Amino acid sequence: MASFLLYSFLSLLSTPFGSVKPVSRAAVSFTGGKDSMLALHRIKDSGSTVAVLVTFCPPSGTPFRAHPLTVIKQQAEALGIPHVVCTVDGPDYLASYRSEIVRIGKEFSVDALVTGDIMPVCSDFMERAVQTTGVSLVRPLWMVPRDELLADMWARNFNIIISCVNSTKLGLSDEECAGCIGKQFTKEWLKKLCSKNAKVDAAGELGEFHTMVLDSPLFRYKVEVEGTCGQDNSYLFLQIDSTRLVLK
CATH class of the missing domain: 3.90.1490.10 (putative n-type atp pyrophosphatase, domain 2)
Structure with a gap:
């Protein structure tokens, strides 16, 4: 067991934090902020095809203070990449996210969801959200200084x-x-x-x-x-x- 843990640790060290392996077709979780924008650029740098930008948001009537949808839509148009808004709601937010990820995966034939996460947040919510969806999670900024x-x-x-x-x-x-x-x-x-x-x-x-x-x-x-x-x-x-x- 100790040998396995040591091997896993050394393997982690041998893989640069934030390194990006190309995927076939990706959806990018997009807020228009600096982190999601850098994640978009890095996944494009890898040679991956970005099929769609996805903004997860609560039901209408709950505005984004930091990232207004009006601006996000303009950013997507400026980028020339299709953009969709996925409404997620409680009480089971995890199930709601999974349902939308499955839908996006099928509708746009994507095999990966790219996020701008840098560090663990909300008990690795997105990592759990992609489970059983057939869509993998790619985090180009993960643990990068x-x-x-x-x-x-x-x-x-x-x-x-x-x-x-x-x-x-x-x-x-x-x-x-x-x-x-x-x-x-x-x-x-x-x-x-x-x-x-x-x-x-x-x-x-x-x-x-x-x-x-x-x-x-x-x-x-x-x-x-x-x-x-x-x-x-x-x-x-x-x-x-x-x-x-x-x-x-």
């Missing part, structure tokens, strides 16, 4: 803005948080943020902040958004007034 991921995004010239922050998790005043909304997610912005709170996760993995990508190498058009800062308790977010696509 934060500085490597951020360097990759910036090297690809992603145009990223801050779309939502949690004032409680950032430990900042509402006024300071409001000043973050709509700002470019740059090295300088992150350095300034971390100087105010050293406990902030550089990728916002603890829910401190969320982002949206307005341009990247795969975009055929740039996405432009206009809006104001809205607030819902400790959440401050970009309240979208209008969006449009602009030729690059």
Whole structure:
């Protein structure tokens, strides 16, 4: 048993974190944020075909504060990749996700679901969700060091803005948080943020902040958004007034 565990551990070390093996046809779980966008670019880099972008969301009437569907649809159009919205609901969310994954697998003939997960969240929910669906889970960013991921995004010239922050998790005043909304997610912005709170996760993995990508190498058009800062308790977010696509 000990030998088996040692072999498994050494095998894990021999496989680079975040390495991506090509798949036949993939669906990408897509929010339009920096992580799902980088996962999309990395799976495309592997030579895999991306058949569809999938946004899992609650029933209508429950808006996404960090990733408004109006923006996500514009991003998908800018990318030129089919996009579908999959409604998931309780009380059995796991069964709801599985049902939608099976549907997407059949409708688009995909054999893999790609996510931008970096670390274990919600007791590895997505890992459990794909079980018995016939669709495998691919996580191009899994356990990759934060500085490597951020360097990759910036090297690809992603145009990223801050779309939502949690004032409680950032430990900042509402006024300071409001000043973050709509700002470019740059090295300088992150350095300034971390100087105010050293406990902030550089990728916002603890829910401190969320982002949206307005341009990247795969975009055929740039996405432009206009809006104001809205607030819902400790959440401050970009309240979208209008969006449009602009030729690059």
